[in-house]
Amino acid sequence: MNLLQKLFGGSPAKPEKRYYTFSVKCKRCGEIIEGRVDLNNDLSVEYEAGGDIYYARKVLMGENKCFQRMEVELKFTSDRELSEKQVTGGEFV
Numbered sequence: 001m002n003l004l005q006k007l008f009g010g011s012p013a014k015p016e017k018r019y020y021t022f023s024v025k026c027k028r029c030g031e032i033i034e035g036r037v038d039l040n041n042d043l044s045v046e047y048e049a050g051g052d053i054y055y056a057r058k059v060l061m062g063e064n065k066c067f068q069r070m071e072v073e074l075k076f077t078s079d080r081e082l083s084e085k086q087v088t089g090g091e092f093v
């Protein structure tokens with residue numbers, strides 16, 4: 001079991017891991033916004049020699065009036081494990 005699985009593994013009550021949730025903090029106003037990826041519907045797949053890669057891209061905007069947009073890009077393996085993440089306009093918290 002890797003570290004990410006330990007950190008993001010679902011609760012025992014719902015073994016079906018359908019959603020990946022994350023929080024990002026706005027770079028401008030500091031607001032924390034939560035996002036969610038539906039692992040069944042939100043992923044687009046790219047076929048690569050070493051194994052398929054699943055992508056999700058989310059654009060988040062806070063409730064505050066700063067209108068900073070945060071673009072989140074996530075990559076998952078075919079097992080729906082997070083392999084890479086990046087965000088512009090904010091940072092993961």
Ligand SMILES: [Zn+2]
Nearest residue numbers: 026029066068
């Ligand atoms: Zn903001």
